Amino acid sequence: MAGPHFRSHVEISRAQIAANYRAVRQAVGGHVEVLGVVKADAYGHGAVEVSRVLEGEGARWLAVSSVDEGVVLRNAGIRARILVMGGCLRCEYPALGEYALTPAIHSLEELGELDGYCRTSGDALPYHLKIDTGLSRLGVRDPHAAILEAVHAARHARLEGLMTHLASAADHTSPQTGEQCALFECCCRAFRDAGIRVPLVHMASTNALAYGRRESWHSMVRPGHAIYGYVSPPRGQAPARVLDVRPALTWKARILLVKDLPEGALVGYGGSWRAPYPVRVGILAAGYADGIFHRLSNRGKVIAGGKLAPILGTVAMDLTTVDLSQAGHLKAGDEVTLLGREGDVSLDAQQIAKLAGTISYNILCGISARVRRVYV
Numbered sequence: 001m002a003g004p005h006f007r008s009h010v011e012i013s014r015a016q017i018a019a020n021y022r023a024v025r026q027a028v029g030g031h032v033e034v035l036g037v038v039k040a041d042a043y044g045h046g047a048v049e050v051s052r053v054l055e056g057e058g059a060r061w062l063a064v065s066s067v068d069e070g071v072v073l074r075n076a077g078i079r080a081r082i083l084v085m086g087g088c089l090r091c092e093y094p095a096l097g098e099y100a101l102t103p104a105i106h107s108l109e110e111l112g113e114l115d116g117y118c119r120t121s122g123d124a125l126p127y128h129l130k131i132d133t134g135l136s137r138l139g140v141r142d143p144h145a146a147i148l149e150a151v152h153a154a155r156h157a158r159l160e161g162l163m164t165h166l167a168s169a170a171d172h173t174s175p176q177t178g179e180q181c182a183l184f185e186c187c188c189r190a191f192r193d194a195g196i197r198v199p200l201v202h203m204a205s206t207n208a209l210a211y212g213r214r215e216s217w218h219s220m221v222r223p224g225h226a227i228y229g230y231v232s233p234p235r236g237q238a239p240a241r242v243l244d245v246r247p248a249l250t251w252k253a254r255i256l257l258v259k260d261l262p263e264g265a266l267v268g269y270g271g272s273w274r275a276p277y278p279v280r281v282g283i284l285a286a287g288y289a290d291g292i293f294h295r296l297s298n299r300g301k302v303i304a305g306g307k308l309a310p311i312l313g314t315v316a317m318d319l320t321t322v323d324l325s326q327a328g329h330l331k332a333g334d335e336v337t338l339l340g341r342e343g344d345v346s347l348d349a350q351q352i353a354k355l356a357g358t359i360s361y362n363i364l365c366g367i368s369a370r371v372r373r374v375y376v
């Protein structure tokens with residue numbers, strides 16, 4: 001096995017990624033297209049490998065954040081359509097054609113520029129127009145008449161999709177999702193009334209599909225988190241989930257050193273943890289440069305020998321100290337689990353995020369590039 005040679009590595013289950021993708025497809029039914037979001041190196045899971053798995057499952061659409069991310073996939077031989085959702089720079093327009101990437105367009109000015117590029121290059125690029133229905137991030141917020149006029153005027157670029165993005169889909173105490181759905185529907189109607197047929201209409205990412213907000217599914221959904229096995233915990237009275245997915249990633253680190261400390265020993269930079277009794281500790285070969293959040297100092301846990309073991313003192317750049325009192329048999333070279341399961345003890349990205357004061361997405365994307373990815 002490749003695993004034993006690494007200080008710290010993640011194992012990613014291709015079968016689980018595929019199962020999660022199939023679960024999404026089944027939840028939305030055959031008439032709704034499923035676009036797999038593989039931005040940010042597939043939330044730390046490896047964009048090329050995950051894209052291959054999704055293509056193997058028949059995925060016709062993938063999405064990334066940037067042209068750079070799309071180029072990496074094309075160079076690896078990925079052939080599915082690729083939507084670039086995080087904005088394109090003007091200097092990247094030639095790469096859109098060269099690498100067959102489809103941009104999300106976020107302003108009418110940008111639409112004009114893309115159209116101008118298409119006219120001069122003779123390349124009739126498809127684009128998806130993003131409507132800002134209330135997230136107030138990327139997207140067009142102009143009146144419908146202005147949007148329709150700009151779309152009509154853009155005679156060289158090809159409108160292929162209308163999209164928006166939800167701000168609060170897991171929050172069932174907020175009216176925001178209903179409001180965004182209504183605004184988007186209104187915009188779609190304006191296009192229909194103007195006789196413009198848009199092949200793809202999409203707004204739902206993981207939470208809107210997992211909590212069964214069917215009015216948001218339209219002709220395509222855009223799950224990211226769900227592909228990796230996560231759904232955000234709901235706020236308020238959530239309806240039953242229509243989606244069952246499981247984490248696909250396990251993160252391990254080796255113990256570099258085991259030692260017994262006397263009562264009173266101070267552990268780590270700043271001496272922020274003091275041994276109240278003699279304690280056996282393990283020094284792990286991973287730190288914040290690998291993605292163990294510094295905020296987990298004196299509050300995080302790992303799984304050692306099948307039991308939860310607290311992080312002692314401050315997380316350092318390359319090293320983390322844990323309490324091995326409950327796992328005294330472990331020795332240098334053995335592995336502990338930073339994220340994953342040992343027997344019936346598990347730690348997932350949401351539990352870690354809670355301890356670190358952040359969100360699961362941040363934990364997954366935070367596993368740094370130097371942690372080797374191993375596919376099983």
Ligand SMILES: *Cc1c(COP(=O)(O)O)cnc(C)c1O
Pocket residue numbers: 037039085165204205206207222223224225226
């Ligand atoms: C990241 C992203 C998604 C995927 O969101 P998840 O919550 O991970 O499913 C969908 N659409 C857009 C525009 C995004 O930026």
